[in-house]
Structure formats: C-alpha cells, structure tokens
Amino acid sequence: MDRGYGRQHHPTAAERRFAVLALATIGWLAGESLARAGDRPRPVDFAHEIAPIIRDHCAGCHTNGKYKGSFSLDTREAMLRSESVVLGKSAQSELIERVLSNEPDFRMPQKGPGLTASEIERLRAWIDGGASWEPGFSFKVSRYVAPLKLRHPVLPAARDGRDHPIDRLVDSYLDAHKIPRPRPIDDAGFARRLFLDVIGLLPPPGELEAFVKDESTGKRARLIRRVLDDQRAYADHWLTFWNDLLRNDYKGTGYIDGGRKQISAWLYQSLIDNKPYDRFVRELISPKPESEGFIKGIKWRGRVNASQVREIQFSQNVSQVFFGINMKCASCHDSFIDRWKLDDAYGLAAVIAESPLEIARCDKLTGRIAAPKFLWPELGSIDPAWPQERRLEKLAGMVTHPDNGWFARTIVNRVWHRLMGRGIVHPVDVMANEPWSPDLLDYLARDLVDHDYDLKRLIGQIAESSAYQSSPAIASEADQPDGPAFRGPQVKRMTAEQFVDALWLLTKTAPAKADAAGRPPCEATAPEHRFIRASLMSSNELMRSLGRPNREQVVTTRGDVLTTLEALDLSNGQLFNDTLARGAANLIRSRPGATADEWIDSLYLQALGRRPASGERATARELLGKPATAEGLADLLWVVTVLPEFQLIR
Ligand code: HEC
Ligand code: HEC
Incomplete structure (x- = not known):
C-alpha cells in the first residue's frame, strides 16, 4: 500500500473496506464465517398463507421422512440447504421456477393440478420477504413427549479421566454418534469467551496476560469464580437477556400513556443478589408493585384483536418465557402444531382476569366464560371464586413446583444456549422438541432444583466442563437439523x-x-x-x-x-x-x-x-x-x- 489513508483525507467507506480486506488477507480470518446474511422478514403470515400450500401440495413428497429429489421442506433450515430458495429473490429461486413451469417433468407439484396464480404469488412474496417461518415449526411429526417430572439420569462412566458430570454425559453422546471430541480451547480463547459469556465484557489486557502466564493448576476454575463473583458486571450483562425475555424497557411503547411499568430496579437487584430462580419467577407472577410490570404487560393503543388483550398476553408470555411453549396459535383456535387448545390459552388468561373472560375463537366471541386453570392440572387447581391475588399466588406455586420439570428444563436450556450457542432442545422456544440428550437436560435441571435454583451455579457448572472449554464447532455442520445436534460450542x-x-x-x-x-x-x-x-x-x-x-x-x-x-x-x-x-x-x-x-x-x-x-x-x-x-x-x-x-x- 503506498498511501496512508488517514493523512491526506478522511477515508471513504470503500477505502476503509479495502483496508479491512488488506488485513483479512493476512490469513487468520480463514475458516471464519459470519452469520447468514440477507434475510429480512416481511409480514407474510407463514402459518396461514404458506404452510397450507406446502401441506396440501408439497408435503406428501418433501416432508416427514419422504424427501423426493433429496429436498426437504420439514423446516426452514432444511429448505434452505437445498439452495432452491434464494432469500429475498424469488426470481432466482428454483422453487418458483418449478411451480411456474409448464414442463411436466420439471413442474412442481409433480403430480396433480398446478398451483393457482394466487398461491404462486403468495410464495413469491414470502420468498422476497425473507421466507419467514413460524419459529420451531416442523412438518416432521415428532413422537417425543416431554415428561412433566424430571427423571433421575444415571451418569455414564468417565472416559479418559473426564469426570465432570456434563462431560460424562456429553462424551457418551459423542461416542454413541461417532462424533470426534472437539479440541480443547487455549487459555486466551477460554478467557475471552468466559468474560463475554458471563459478564459481557472483553477481558482486561493485564488480567488476560496474567491468566495466560499463570502456570498453577485450577486457574480456570478460579477465573470462573472471579467473573461470577463480579456481581455488578454480571447483573449488567444478564439484564439484557432478561429485558428481552420480560419485555422490560426504559422508554417506548406504552410508556407514553403509562400503560407499561418498568421492573428495572427489581430486576437489577435480583441479578445482583443472584435470587433463586424459583423465587424470582414467583415474584414476577405473584408480584409486589416493583415487579408487577411483567404480568401487567403492554396496554396497546386503540382497538386490538382478542388475542392481544392483556390477559392473553399474560397467557402467551408465561407459557413462552418459563416453559418454551408457543401459545400464540392456541390463543385463536386449537393449535395445529402442538397439543395446546384454545381452552388452555384462556384458562391461563383467566387466572389474571379481573372480570369474567369470554373465550373468543378466531376473534369471534363464543359465549363461553374461561375457567382459570394451569397447563398441567396434575399440579393443582384454581378456584374461580378466589380473588385475583390468591389465584396468582397459586399459579406461581404451580409454575415453580419442584415436580414441574418443564420449568427447570426451560431455563437450563436457555442458559446452555447462551453459553454454547445452541440449545440442548432446539429451538429454545419449542421445549416439546426432543433434546439431543434428554439425560443431560434432566441432569442439569435436577441439579438446579437440588441446589436452590442457583443460576450462577448452573453457569459455573457449564463453564467448568471440558465441553465448554472446547474450540468452537463449525456452525453449518452442527446445525444439520436431522443430524447429530452437538459437536461442541458454536461461534456466537x-x-x-x-x-x-x-x-x-x-x-x-x-x-x-x-x-x-x-x-x-x-x-x-x-x-x-x-x-x-x-x-x-x-x-x-x-x-x-x-x-x-x-x-x-x-x-x-x-x-x-x-x-x-x-x-x-x-x-x-x-x-x-x-x-x-x-x-x-x-x-x-x-x-x-x-x-x-x-x-x-x-x-x-x-x-x-x-x-x-x-x-x-x-x-x-x-x-x-x-x-x-x-x-x-x-x-x-x-x-x-x-x-x-x-x-x-x-
Ligand atoms: C408427487 C410428488 C411431488 C410433489 C407433490 C412435489 N414434488 Fe417436488 N420433487 C419431486 C421429485 C420426484 C423431485 C426430484 C426430481 C426432480 O428434480 O424433478 C422433486 C424436486 C423438487 C425440487 C428440486 C430440489 C432440488 O434441490 O433439486 C424442488 C425445489 C421441489 N421439488 C419443490 C416442490 C414444491 C414447492 C412442491 C409443492 C408445490 C413440490 N415440490 C411437490 C416430487 C414431488
Ligand atoms: C389472530 C388469530 C390467529 C392466530 C394467532 C392464529 N390463527 Fe390460525 N387461523 C385463524 C383464523 C381466523 C383461521 C381460519 C378460520 C377458521 O379456521 O375458523 C385460521 C385457520 C388456521 C388453519 C387452517 C387453515 C387451512 O387452510 O387449513 C391453520 C392450519 C392455522 N390456522 C394454523 C395456525 C398456526 C400454526 C398458528 C400459530 C403459529 C395460528 N394458526 C395462529 C386465526 C389465527
């Protein structure tokens, strides 16, 4: 390079990019790939506009175990692997070319009448808008049923002296699937990941250097303790995660007309104190004034449809956040994708309702009044005659009941996902899906319950495993939805x-x-x-x-x-x-x-x-x-x- 950019003039973006390329060609970028680019979703309603087309015209040959031409439409990931869909570009997508074609051998569906012009138009708009897909939805029928109670997994024998409980379970999984163990990560890589994962910050250079030079045993365990003990930095970092989950913000929708309440002070203090997770959730569901912002939700302006009223928001949010259950579909009609019914969504909504809540089906009132009930009636019942406060208290007890395995599993899976880049159940909001290791999930969940729902302990447990202290797996390989689901931590x-x-x-x-x-x-x-x-x-x-x-x-x-x-x-x-x-x-x-x-x-x-x-x-x-x-x-x-x-x- 014969020109110093900075000296003569301020560089243009193009020049800067060139400088980046110059650095990149030095070689240490090789093999690194950034996340997929290009798809920005546009509001095409996948469940109602697209899924029925696939179900009626393509599913028989391209889903649920039948994959003609090796083409699977089970999930979005599977569909994208074939390269017949170019996100944002329907005109370049073979899928569209095929449904438009007049050639009998090439046209899809291969048999029967072709798609109507309006169906093709919908598919095009969908692809042009980024081919959004209901998160976690799959055409593949799963026979897995997640049990309510936690099981008592037996730990396999340690291999090669790797005796951390997580490694005993992970190593046995890797061996069973003939997957090589990921290579260990070096000290500098470990410290950077640990700092970012636990407190969200880059390691300070002096500390990093001292850590790398340190030759004593147990230094990684000590570093884990050290970052977990930094209460302030830990709270600052995990605040992001919880704000996203609990819809807590500092300004924006709902704050203008007072229809929304911050829970920041309560949340922050809870993180500083590492409040036991069961207590944390009880205080959200059966709240004091400082934590009531979550169940109060957002008061949307103007007329909203029945599935957006506050009681239904409550039902949806409690189901999603604490159990990885999507209650959206069931808020309008019995779900077509899982076991949840309109009455389940309304039963949970009725727990918080201050006056009788009439069930609406697809936005039309049915004349039936919802009876308060929890998703798993075996954990208890709620008397409709009780005042709201008592109903919420009872609900909070059932949500956090030690026999409620879904509760512990869901948070364990979320924390594992944050640290490892992918859940033990994937995606994290479909906890009905089969975990790649049910034993690992239940081991960690039980360990959480047995240790007073201590989330820092859980994070420490994961960070201490050799599984965490491994080099990252190549994302594309580990991401194969039908292949093995764990090869090592993923790049985030x-x-x-x-x-x-x-x-x-x-x-x-x-x-x-x-x-x-x-x-x-x-x-x-x-x-x-x-x-x-x-x-x-x-x-x-x-x-x-x-x-x-x-x-x-x-x-x-x-x-x-x-x-x-x-x-x-x-x-x-x-x-x-x-x-x-x-x-x-x-x-x-x-x-x-x-x-x-x-x-x-x-x-x-x-x-x-x-x-x-x-x-x-x-x-x-x-x-x-x-x-x-x-x-x-x-x-x-x-x-x-x-x-x-x-x-x-x-
Ligand atoms: C009756 C069975 C059948 C139905 C129904 C069907 N397909 Fe196919 N499809 C096939 C077969 C067989 C092939 C492989 C032969 C070929 O490439 O033409 C194929 C191949 C494809 C391919 C090419 C995949 C690749 O990577 O090369 C696409 C894309 C495709 N189908 C899309 C669709 C869509 C979209 C629908 C629904 C509108 C559909 N198919 C319905 C049988 C079917
Ligand atoms: C805002 C309300 C609403 C929500 C939320 C909703 N639906 Fe629907 N859904 C409808 C209406 C309205 C109909 C059509 C009328 C009927 O079935 O009575 C319908 C019909 C359907 C049908 C039948 C369509 C057909 O062509 O066979 C399916 C399948 C479906 N919905 C799936 C879903 C899924 C999956 C979800 C969640 C991702 C969902 N719906 C969420 C309102 C909703």
Whole structure:
C-alpha cells in the first residue's frame, strides 16, 4: 500500500473496506464465517398463507421422512440447504421456477393440478420477504413427549479421566454418534469467551496476560469464580437477556400513556443478589408493585384483536418465557402444531382476569366464560371464586413446583444456549422438541432444583466442563437439523450491547448516566471496566441495527440475520463513526506522547487479546499516520472493530 489513508483525507467507506480486506488477507480470518446474511422478514403470515400450500401440495413428497429429489421442506433450515430458495429473490429461486413451469417433468407439484396464480404469488412474496417461518415449526411429526417430572439420569462412566458430570454425559453422546471430541480451547480463547459469556465484557489486557502466564493448576476454575463473583458486571450483562425475555424497557411503547411499568430496579437487584430462580419467577407472577410490570404487560393503543388483550398476553408470555411453549396459535383456535387448545390459552388468561373472560375463537366471541386453570392440572387447581391475588399466588406455586420439570428444563436450556450457542432442545422456544440428550437436560435441571435454583451455579457448572472449554464447532455442520445436534460450542455473534460496551471501553465514550430506573451509580474508585453499560441505556440507532429488539414482544434469541459488518454499513454507520471520531480525539489528547506502536499494541491487546502480526502492524502504521492523528486512530479503531475476530465469540 503506498498511501496512508488517514493523512491526506478522511477515508471513504470503500477505502476503509479495502483496508479491512488488506488485513483479512493476512490469513487468520480463514475458516471464519459470519452469520447468514440477507434475510429480512416481511409480514407474510407463514402459518396461514404458506404452510397450507406446502401441506396440501408439497408435503406428501418433501416432508416427514419422504424427501423426493433429496429436498426437504420439514423446516426452514432444511429448505434452505437445498439452495432452491434464494432469500429475498424469488426470481432466482428454483422453487418458483418449478411451480411456474409448464414442463411436466420439471413442474412442481409433480403430480396433480398446478398451483393457482394466487398461491404462486403468495410464495413469491414470502420468498422476497425473507421466507419467514413460524419459529420451531416442523412438518416432521415428532413422537417425543416431554415428561412433566424430571427423571433421575444415571451418569455414564468417565472416559479418559473426564469426570465432570456434563462431560460424562456429553462424551457418551459423542461416542454413541461417532462424533470426534472437539479440541480443547487455549487459555486466551477460554478467557475471552468466559468474560463475554458471563459478564459481557472483553477481558482486561493485564488480567488476560496474567491468566495466560499463570502456570498453577485450577486457574480456570478460579477465573470462573472471579467473573461470577463480579456481581455488578454480571447483573449488567444478564439484564439484557432478561429485558428481552420480560419485555422490560426504559422508554417506548406504552410508556407514553403509562400503560407499561418498568421492573428495572427489581430486576437489577435480583441479578445482583443472584435470587433463586424459583423465587424470582414467583415474584414476577405473584408480584409486589416493583415487579408487577411483567404480568401487567403492554396496554396497546386503540382497538386490538382478542388475542392481544392483556390477559392473553399474560397467557402467551408465561407459557413462552418459563416453559418454551408457543401459545400464540392456541390463543385463536386449537393449535395445529402442538397439543395446546384454545381452552388452555384462556384458562391461563383467566387466572389474571379481573372480570369474567369470554373465550373468543378466531376473534369471534363464543359465549363461553374461561375457567382459570394451569397447563398441567396434575399440579393443582384454581378456584374461580378466589380473588385475583390468591389465584396468582397459586399459579406461581404451580409454575415453580419442584415436580414441574418443564420449568427447570426451560431455563437450563436457555442458559446452555447462551453459553454454547445452541440449545440442548432446539429451538429454545419449542421445549416439546426432543433434546439431543434428554439425560443431560434432566441432569442439569435436577441439579438446579437440588441446589436452590442457583443460576450462577448452573453457569459455573457449564463453564467448568471440558465441553465448554472446547474450540468452537463449525456452525453449518452442527446445525444439520436431522443430524447429530452437538459437536461442541458454536461461534456466537456479540449482542448489540456487548459490541457497544466493547466500543465504549475501547474509545472511553460510555455515557455518564443510566436510563434504567434504579441502577445504583458507579462507584468512584471503580476498576477499569466500571462504566455505564449499554444494557442500562435506551436503545439507539446503532444498537437497533445490531439487533437489539424493541421490547414489544418477548425475544428469547437474538437473530443472526445480519452480519454485524453489514448492520454497521446499513445504518450508514453515522453513530458508529461519530463514536469512533469522538473517542479517537479524546484518546489522542489523553496520551499525547504515545508512539504509533504503543497505540497499535494497546488497541490489539484490548480488543483482540493479542499483539498484531507483522503484516497487520504495517497496515495499522499506515492508517495511524506519523505522528498518529485522531483521524488515523479512528480508522484503526474502525478496522479492528469490524473484524470478525472482534465481533464473534468463539
Ligand atoms: C408427487 C410428488 C411431488 C410433489 C407433490 C412435489 N414434488 Fe417436488 N420433487 C419431486 C421429485 C420426484 C423431485 C426430484 C426430481 C426432480 O428434480 O424433478 C422433486 C424436486 C423438487 C425440487 C428440486 C430440489 C432440488 O434441490 O433439486 C424442488 C425445489 C421441489 N421439488 C419443490 C416442490 C414444491 C414447492 C412442491 C409443492 C408445490 C413440490 N415440490 C411437490 C416430487 C414431488
Ligand atoms: C389472530 C388469530 C390467529 C392466530 C394467532 C392464529 N390463527 Fe390460525 N387461523 C385463524 C383464523 C381466523 C383461521 C381460519 C378460520 C377458521 O379456521 O375458523 C385460521 C385457520 C388456521 C388453519 C387452517 C387453515 C387451512 O387452510 O387449513 C391453520 C392450519 C392455522 N390456522 C394454523 C395456525 C398456526 C400454526 C398458528 C400459530 C403459529 C395460528 N394458526 C395462529 C386465526 C389465527
């Protein structure tokens, strides 16, 4: 390269991208792939507009064990594997070409009359809009029935001295499926993943270095303890997860007219205290004023259909969040995809109703009044004559009942998913699906129940296993829905909050004051990473483009829909670029005498946990300018933060 970008002029986005490519060609990016790109869903109603077409015209030859032409329409993943659907581009999709064709051998369906013009039009709009699919829906009929009670799994014998209970179960699974054990992860990789997974932050460079140098035994277990004991950072990080799940936000829909209530202070304190999960949930379902925001839900403005009234929101949210059950379909009619009926959805809704709740079927009133009842009547009954408070108290007891295996399994699966990148049951919101290891799931769930529902203990248990301390599996292989479901931890994308925290840390641009109600202020003598975290701030354009959801719906997994790089590009990077420019100017002012190499080393160590390779160093020097300029430093920050190595948790 014969030109230092930073010196002459501010680089254009294209030049910056070129600089990234220059770094990427050095080689350590090889084999790394970002999440799938390109699909942005558009509101085509899969359940009602698309699924019936597939069911009536394609299912007989392409689902549930019959896969003519090796083409499966069981799930969205299976469909996409064939490459006959190009997301966003119906015109380039063989599937559309085939349903349009007049050639008898080529046209689909292969037998019988062709699709109508309107059916084809719907399929096109669906593909153009990203081919959305009801999460977890499969045409494959499952014979698995998840039992209500937890079982007592017997631990297989340890192999090769790997005696952690998780490893005994995982190793036996891997051997049974003839899957090689994933390779162990090195210390630096382990520390970075652990920090990001448990407290959401990059490891501070000094601590990372000391950890890698440390030669004593038990150092990983000690590091796990150390991050779990950082109550504040732990709460800051898991706040994101719970805000998504409980639809808690600091402003937005419902706050304008007071139809929504923050639970931030209660939630934050619960995380600081590591409140036992059963108590945590009892306080949400049978709440005091500070935690009632969850069951009160959102008061939507204007007329809403019957399935959006608050009682039904309650029914849907309780089912989804605590049990991984989708009650949406059953809120309008008996579900076609699982066992839940209209009366189940309304029974749960009636627990919270303050006046008699009439059942509506498909938005039409039926004249029947719903009787309060829980999803599993074997756990108890609720007298309709009781006042609301007593009904909720009874419900809270049944939800968190030690015999309610669905309760413990669901949270165990969510935590496993957060740490390992994929659930033991996949997807996490369809807990009726068969786990890849029922024994592992029930072992962990029982362990949680037996240890006072201690979530930090669960996280520590997982982090201490060799299964967690392994190199990441290649996502595409492990993702085969019909193949084995576990090969090792999967590469994850940073959440919007993790990315923004890291950005704020690198550029020292964190805000001074939190938006979340009830968060104690920063201590004056704080360690390096005590700063107001992104999770405590209302969303902004940058976080939105990186996938932070508005909290109008329960969100249990952040999409891997866009790559972070594309998201930054899409949003035109205004806020991102401003942050980099502001940060770089501050940094340059704060260390006026620093040399280019000092900037480069400290940035690489902080951001990537390593020093740059020689080729990277040369490129970075070019970018920085001589002497280092604020523009040059902003460019270098940009180049480093858009690297997959930075954005992915491996
Ligand atoms: C009666 C059985 C039958 C039905 C019904 C049927 N198909 Fe097929 N399909 C086949 C067979 C056989 C093949 C493989 C032969 C071929 O490539 O033409 C195939 C192949 C395909 C392929 C090519 C897959 C690939 O990767 O090459 C697509 C796409 C496809 N079908 C879509 C559909 C769609 C969409 C429907 C419903 C509208 C449908 N099919 C209904 C029998 C059927
Ligand atoms: C907002 C209300 C509502 C929700 C939510 C809803 N449906 Fe429906 N559904 C309807 C209506 C209305 C009909 C058609 C009228 C009827 O069956 O009486 C229908 C019909 C159906 C049918 C029959 C269509 C056919 O052509 O055979 C299926 C299958 C179906 N829904 C699946 C689902 C699934 C799966 C879900 C959840 C993902 C769902 N529905 C959620 C309102 C809803």
